[in-house]
Amino acid sequence: MSITDIVAIIGMAVFVPLLGLLFMGIARKITARIQNRIGPPFYQQYIDVMKLFSKRSNISHSWVFDIGPIFAVVGMLTTMLFIPMGGFQLLSFDGDLIVIMYLMVISGLGIALGAGASGNPNSGIGVMRALVLMMSYELPFVLILLSVMLYYNTTSLAEIVSKQADMAWAVLALPLSAIVADICLQGQFGEKPFDQPIAPAEVATGPMVEYGGKYLGMLMLWHAIAIIVEGSLFVNLFLGGGIVFDPSTYVGMALNFLVWIGLVFLMFFIALLINAVMPRYRIDQAFAFYWKWPTILAIIALIYVMVVSSW
Amino acid sequence: MIYYMAAAFLIAIGIYALMLKKNMIKMVIGLSLMDSGVNLLLISLGYINGGTAPILLNGVKPQEVVDPLPQALVLTNVVIGVSVTALALSVIIRVYKHYKTLNSDKVRDMKW
Amino acid sequence: MDYTAFIRPEYVLMLLFAGALITYFAGKYSSMARYSLSLLFSGLALLMVALLYGKNTLSVWTPSITPNGISMYVGTNPLTWFFAIILASLSFLTIMYSIPIMKGKRMENWFYTLTLLLMGSMLGVVFSSDLLSFFIFWEMMTLSSYLLVTLAGKRSDKAALNYMILSTMGAYSMLTGITMLYVHFGTTEFSLLSAQIPGTPVNFLWLSLGLVAVGFLVKSAALPFYVWAAPAYSEAPDGFTPLFSGALSKLGAYGLFLFMYVIVGMSALIGMGSFRGVSSFGYAIALLGSITAFIATLYAIREDDIKRLLAYSSVSQVGYILMGLGIGTSLSVAGSLYHALNHALFKTVLFMGAGAIIQLTGTRKMSEMGGLATRMPITFLTMLISIFSLAAIPMTSGFGSKWLIYEAAINKGFVFIAPLAFVASVGSFLYSFRLLQAVFLGQLPDGLKDAKDPSLLVTIPMIALTSITVLFAIVPGVPLGAIASAESYMGIQPIQVDSLFYFRIGNSFGAYNALVVMTILLFAMLVAMIMFAFAGSKSKKVDQHDTYLSGEIYEHHSDLGLHYAANFYRPIERMFEPYLRLRLERTYDAFGRGYELLSEGIRRVYSGDVQTYVYYVIGFLGMLIILAGWWW
Amino acid sequence: MVNIDPTLMIGIPLFMGFLIPSVAIVWKNSPRYLAGFTILFNLIASTLLLIRSLNAPVISVLGGWQPPYGIVFVAGPLGSMLALLISSMTMLTWFYLPPHIKEGNETKFYMLFILLMAGATGMVLTGDLFNLFVFTEITSIASFSLLAYSRGKDEKEAVEATIKYMIIGSLSSAFFLIGIALLYGATGTLNMADLASKIPSANHNLVMMALAMIITGLGIEAEMFPLNGWTPDAYTGATHPVSVMFASVVVKAGFFALIRVVFLIFGAATEALQILMIFGLLTLFVGESSALRQTDLKRMLAYSSIGQMGLLLVAFSLNNQTALVGGLYAMLNHAIAKGLLFMAAGSFIFALGTRDISALNGMGKRMPVTSALFTIGAFSIMGLPFFGGFISKIVIIAGSMQAGTEGMLVAILILSASLIELVYFLRVVHRIWMREPEDDSRLKEAPFTQMFPMIVLAAFVFLMGIYPQAFFKVLIPAAQELLRGLGTMIGGA
Structure with a gap:
């Protein structure tokens, strides 16, 4: 591992949360516009985080309660480093899709632990909903992952990206898979109709209900990274990782990176549009939904892959 | 031939009594009849028409003597039959003492 | 004196059987003698098993015992050693753990006798050749595990009986298969058998192997036979469940390894029919394993009884072991063996913790507990890490094995x-x-206000096992080295292990570098901790209810x-x-009632x-x- | 070495049987000791006989008439082994007797007891078909009378069982005799060896008819399925030592007679073996299934006996050496273990005053030694390792595997039946050890004289499980003897 790699890793670790916060700010603006409001400025999230971290009174219940935000940030930061971002493929040769899938869980379990320790029933319900939601979208998503992995005959995300550069983007080769994956992405982002875990009107932001101050600040950072990671996962899987220019030159690299940011934002934007107009499912409806239509489509997609790749 | 038929007839009566008579004494009688039938069967196996007793005297050829073995068997079996019948009847007396009936349908405290 | 002459599997077994007897009689008079003797014998056996590492022995230990002159052999080889060390160490630690847990329980003396007997017979299963x-x-x-289950008294009656009936059914099926093999080949010794396998009719192999496999599937609680598992695991005495689930459930997998890869062998197995380069027989096993894993998980989600939840979880994890075992590639077999090890590590800790908690709270219903994390920090932490391992979180060794299985x-x-x-x-x-x-x-x-961590005898085994879980997450090369030699013994291409502290499978298909993942996690942890510690002001402790109730006065929490x-x-x-x-239990019950x-x-x-x-x-x-x- | 003529093994007990009542007039306590000495004599004689017969069969001719005209006793390894089994089981039961026969007339009991042993010994040693019949009758009459021996509250059941047993038993003897008559008619001889050589040339239909009659007749004694209606009642109604004798001696002798006729005389007639196989399996299943739902301890053991006899029938009708050895081993094991079980059950019932299985709750605490012995017996019948039943089961399964595909089916059926067996025995053992007793009081264990035979039997059960070679030394020649047939063995004499 060379010095440049370490620098790149640290750089990414700093850049991605900032990018995520920007996206969140833009999201608030967009939602407001759709709902015919003016909305806060796009940099509002930065202000919010700063405010939270500088709060004077921080409330804790026990050390388990503290674990939550720490684990959340740890898990997402680690996951981020294993996902190729634009031209930057930091550690993605040391961990493939399966590693990423499991790394993503760490932060979820961390939050769940902390939320549980708060002893508030709302957070318990929120965690339950989050876990159930995860189980819901995971079935079609795994089938889709399998179809992509079988199509490109690798489990490495970096390999998938480079093979898409040689062949066509997976969104063209496997359109059905891409559609299902986008439906799952909605659940991963936790946007409506799949925002049951947070559901401010029902369980008062669920797991986060008792968190405030720097705890909430860290959770916001976590959410910022999570948006980029989840969006990037989709971009890498179906949109060629955003690599359209020749990555051997510096200009190409920079342009690729910009394209990647654009594509991640596009995915987030689509989710936002859906979010803005949809009501919320009940959690069991969400479960039933995911295990029905997306799963059926995913199976069809999988069969298609098996046929074309003559497995 | 008539002996064999008679034997078969006796056995058949015995089986009839065993199968269709509910009264235990009649069943024992049936057994007794069967025993007689079997005895008759055994005897007739060794019997030769016009043969003499199996005592080796001058002038008696071996072919003219009836077979002595079945007779010995029958003798034994008669003794056995008598003792079994006696025992059975004595047991039936005790059965009657306890059950106040001889009907085999009713003597079935132990089952299954 | 040269002690190495005594490091032979037959002496281990004799030690344990004699130990069981001695413990019984000594334990009748003094409980101290009972504890120390059972610890001594199991510890000695563990030491002997550990020293067997790398040895390959085979010896006759009884003269012929059937009319046709069958002798009995014991031996050790890499595969055997791998399982033996798991079984022996778990038995030792469970005995240690049981001392406070089983104190004053019903038939306490029998418990130690039977546990030693069980340890001996489990080791006997793996050592027998x-x-x-x-x-x-x-x-x-x-039999000894059945008796151990029944020690819990009347409530375990039905569970124990069902366990025994199903196990015996499996054992008889196995017996049928075994005698088929014996009558066909005229020998019972494994290496002689496997030498004769090539050229055997395929139908014969299917039949005999299938019959034998039923026995092992019952013991691993695979799909059509899993019904015994949850009741038996949960009703068994708390001191026995860790061993039951952690160690005993692995023996089904061991038996399948033995018969599929050691005796029949890979080429003959493929010769029985193959599916995408995987033997059809193995594929069937893998399929059963995956369905078991799935269904048992659904059952586990519904449970409120802590032991039943863990029991169903055991069933599902053993399903993963079967899955890797069946697929039969280098990766998957390594994953399967590794998962057997991992499951032994984490499930034992979980059942131990559950036992300690049940003793503390007097109930198995989880909804009647709560908030114990701060009162029992050691129990909580060990169980938390074990749960991470169970859920295959990549900072515990549980991830490595599942990764290998998925990859395959x-x-x-x-x-x-x-x-x-x-x-x-x-x-x-x-x-x-x-x-x-x-x-x-x-x-x-x-x-539960004054609940606290259990005694050292309970926590030491839990800490020991948990630290191994964490250690192997950083250096998966250690267990995988032993696994690789077991694989090559089974005639499967051994998994590549670069060095002791490092393992990375970097083919074009996928990669997992344990060291890098661990480093990054620790690095990120450091960053987050720093951020947490230095940003903002220090937080103050507040009672759990204060926020939710907005500081209103309240009297009775519960x-x-x-x-x-x-x-x-x-x-x-x-x-x-x-x-x-549509529970399978109903089918079995209906069958049982119908037969009655x-x-x-x-x-x-x-x-x-x-x-x-x-x-x-x-x-x-x-x-x-x-x-x-x-x-x- | 002292040579004791096998004839004496019949003669002396018969003689003593008549001596006992006479001496009893003068010396009231004599019957027990006289009987004991007689049994001891038989025990020694049969041991010597077994040792001799391992080298060459012992043939003893009665009254100077040479076979095939005279009556012979033939003691091969198999016969002498069974004679030893019979005398030793009788000896052990003799130890077990005292408290169980207090109610009635002891003199008569001992007389009949000796006669039973004499009859059974005669059944296994004789070489003549009609003699076999006579000994069968002696055994039967002795068992009828012993069965009817009970007085007091058990009398009603005992009497009922006796009349049933008598009617069925007499029927059986009638059919057996008809079979003998037919055979005599077809061949003109009753010596077994002679019969074996003459049967191939005799009238086939007549011989087959005779075979049918004999199978029916002896099948009743051997507890074959549709013919065993008397069995459960007899076992239940009898006093405990008599149940032991039934299970270990009478039925074994009857079974052996059946096997001898089918194997030796008819040269393992394959058709007959198929019938025996089918009915053996039926017996096995009906017996085990009936035992499954029993609430009466002795009746459960009785049905289990039926099941085991079915297993023996199956093993023998497989007709290969391994299966035969396994069958013989199972026969030994069953005689020993079931004897042990009936003795222990007898002690339980004697102490508890009821035969109900549910009364056994917590007996492990109330009568620990007897419970342990019962458990050993049960484990052996269940076929758990380190007990005799395990070896016999394994060997039988191996033998059935040699019989090809059908054999495999048979093996599976045998194992399913033994699964049922495991279930009901396990229920009882579980009750004994694991349930809490309703009444915690300690019950009085049987005195040592009664415990002694049980301990000996338990030791044998164990020995059979861990050192089977000792028994194979006898059983392998015995199985070979059966397979060769009698004709070749004594040179057609």
């Missing part, structure tokens, strides 16, 4: 097995969080019912409950009326005569 002694030890193991399944393009396994794994987050939430998080009931634990996953239980109602009814009918044949019997006799005779006239 011929069919007959394998079967004898197998039966002994079943995806590599072969098994589109049915892989998603099932993956979803089951997501399900395992659900049920393991339920355990955490209901037992350790949430509100502390009034009755009456508020704020602990969200009962019916935790009700919303989705509702979804799949109609399907789970049938036999009730059958014994009506003996009507008690002597005349009926006369009819039977005459009828029988008549039939014979007719047959004599017509047929003969």
Whole structure:
């Protein structure tokens, strides 16, 4: 591992949360516009985080309660480093899709632990909903992952990206898979109709209900990274990782990176549009939904892959 | 031939009594009849028409003597039959003492 | 004196059987003697097993015992050693753990005797090198574990009986298969058998191997036979469950390894028919394993009883072991063996912790507990890490094994097995969080205010096993080295292990670098901790209720019912409950009841009326005569 | 070495049987000791006989008439082994007797007891078909009378069982005799060896008819399925030592007679073996299934006996050496273990005053030694490792595997039946050890004289499980003897 790699890793670790916060700010603006409001400025999230971290009174219940935000940030930061971002493929040769899938869980379990320790029933319900939601979208998503992995005959995300550069983007080769994956992405982002875990009107932001101050600040950072990671996962899987220019030159690299940011934002934007107009499912409806239509489509997609790749 | 038929007839009566008579004494009688039938069967196996007793005297050829073995068997079996019948009847007396009936349908405290 | 002459498997077994006897009689008089002797014997056996590392022995240990002159052999080899060391160390630690847990329980003396006996027979199963002694030890193991389950008293009656019946059914099926092999080949010794396998008719192999496999599937609680597992695991005495689930359930997998790869061998197995380069037999096993993993997970999600939850989880994890075992590639077999090790590590800790908690709270219902994390920090931390390992979180060794299994399944393009396994794994987050939430998080009931960590004898085994879990996450090369030699013993291409502290599978298909992942995690942890510690002001501790109740005055915590634990996953239980109602237990129960009814009918044949019997006799005779006239 | 003529093994007990009542007039306590000495004599004689017969069969001719005209006793390894089994089981039961026969007339009991042993010994040693019949009758009459021996509250059941047993038993003897008559008619001889050589040339239909009759007749004694209606009642109604004798001696002798006729005389007639196989399996299943739902301890053991006899029938009708050895081993094991079980059950019932299985709750605490012995017996019948039943089961399964595909089916059926067996025995054992007793009081264990035979039997059960070679030394020649047939063995004499 060379010095440049370490620098790149640290750089990414700093850049991605900032990018995520920007996206969140833009999201608030967009939602407001759709709902015919003016909305806060796009940099509002930065202000919010700063405010939270500088709060004077921080409330804790026990050390388990503290674990939550720490684990959340740890898990997402680690996951981020294993996902190729634009031209930057930091550690993605040391961990493939399966590693990423499991790394993503760490932060979820961390939050769940902390939320549980708060002893508030709302957070318990929120965690339950989050876990159930995860189980819901995971079935079609795994089938889709399998179809992509079988199509490109690798489990490495970096390999998938480079093979898409040689062949066509997976969104063209496997359109059905891409559609299902986008439906799952909605659940991963936790946007409506799949925002049951947070559901401010029902369980008062669920797991986060008792968190405030720097705890909430860290959770916001976590959410910022999570948006980029989840969006990037989709971009890498179906949109060629955003690599359209020749990555051997510096200009190409920079342009690729910009394209990647654009594509991640596009995915987030689509989710936002859906979010803005949809009501919320009940959690069991969400479960039933995911295990029905997306799963059926995913199976069809999988069969298609098996046929074309003559497995 | 008539002996064999008679034997078969006796056995058949015995089986009839065993199968269709509910009264235990009649069943024992049936057994007794069967025993007689079997005895008759055994005897007739060794019997030769016009043969003499199996005592080796001058002038008696071996072919003219009836077979002595079945007779010995029958003798034994008669003794056995008598003792079994006696025992059975004595047991039936005790059965009657306890059950106040001889009907085999009713003597079935132990089952299954 | 040269002690190495005594480091032989037969001496280990003799030590343990003699030890069981001595412990029984000594333990009748003094409980101290009972504890120290059982610890001594199991510890000595563990030491001997550890020293067997790298040895290959084979020896006759009894003269022939059947009319045709079958002798009994014991031996050791890399595969054997791998399982033996797991079994021996778990037995030792469980005995240690049981001393406070089983104190004053019913038939305490028998518990130690039987545990030593069970340890001996489990080691006997892995050390035996011929069919007959394998079967004898197998039966002994079943019997002693059955007796251990029954020690819990009346409530375990039905569970124990069902366990025994199903196990015996499996054992008899196995016996049929074994005798088929013996009669066909005329030998029982494993190496002689495997030498004769090539060229055997395929149908014969299918039949015998299938019959033998039923026995192992029963013991591993695989799909059609899993019904015994949850009741037996949960009703067994708390001191025995860790061993039962951690060690004993692995022996089914060991048996399959033995028969599929050591005796029949890979080439003959492929010769029996193959599916995408995987033997059809193995594929069937893998399929059963994955379905078991999935269904058992669904059952586990619904459980409120801590031991039953863990029991179903055991069933599902053993399903993963079977999956890797069946696929039979270098990666998957390594994953399967590794998962056997991991499962032994984490499930033992979980059951130990559960036992300690049950002793503390006096209930098995998780919804009646809560908030114990701060009161029992050691129990909480060890169980938390074990749950991470169970859920395959990449900072515990549990991830490595599951990764290997997934990788193998995806590599072969098994589109049915892989998603099932993956979803089951997501399900395992659900049920393991339920355990955490209901037992350790949430509100502390009034009755548990002065709960504290159990004694050292309980925590030491838990800490020991947990630290191994963490250690192997950083240096997976250590266990994988032993696994690689076991693989090469089984005639499977051994997994590549670069060095002791490092393992990375970097083919074009996928990669997992344990060291890098661990480093990054620690690095990120450091960053987050720093951020947490230095940003903002210091936080102050506040009672759990204060925020929620806005500081209102309240008197009775427990009456508020704020602990969200009962019916935790009700919303989705509702979804799949109609399907789970088709429980296999019902089928078995119906069969059992049906047979009892049938036999009730059958014994009506003996009507008690002597005349009926006369009819039977005459009828029988008549039939014979007719047959004599017509047929003969 | 002292040579004791096998004839004496019949003669002396018969003689003593008549001596006992006479001496009893003078010396009231004599019957027990006289009987004991007689049994001891038989025990020694049969041991010597077994040792001799391992080298060459012992043939003893009665009254100077040479076979095939005279009556012979033939003691091969198999016969002498069974004679030893019979005398030793009788000896052990003799130890077990005292408290169980207090109610009635002891003199008569001992007389009949000796006669039973004499009859059974005669059944296994004789070489003549009609003699076999006579000994069968002696055994039967002795068992009828012993069965009817009970007085007091058990009398009603005992009497009922006796009349049933008598009617069925007499029927059986009638058919057996008809069979003998037919055979005599067809061949003109009754010597077994002679019969074996003459049967191939005799009238086939007649011979087959005779075979049918004999199978029916002896099948009743051997507890074959549709013919065994008397069995459960007899076992239940009898006093405990008599149940032991039934299970270990009478039925074994009857079974052996059946096997001898089918194997030796008819040269393992394959048709007959098929019939025996089918009915053996039926017996096995009906017996085990009926035992499954029993609430009466002795009746359960009785049905289990039926099942085991079915197993023996199956093993023998497989007709290969391994299966035969396994069958013989199972026969030994069953005689020993079931004897042990009936003795222990007898002690339980004697102490508890009821035969109900549910009364056994917590007996492990109330009568620990007897419970342990019962458990050993049960484990052996269940076929758990380190007990005799395990070896016999394994060997039988191996033998059935040699019989090809059908054999495999047979093996599976045998194992399913033994699964049922495991279930009901386990229920009882579980009750004994694991249930809490309703009444915690300690019950009085049987005195040592009664415990002694049980301990000996338990030791044998164990020995059979861990050192089977000792028994194979006898059983392998015995099985070979059966397979060769009698004709070749004594040179057609």
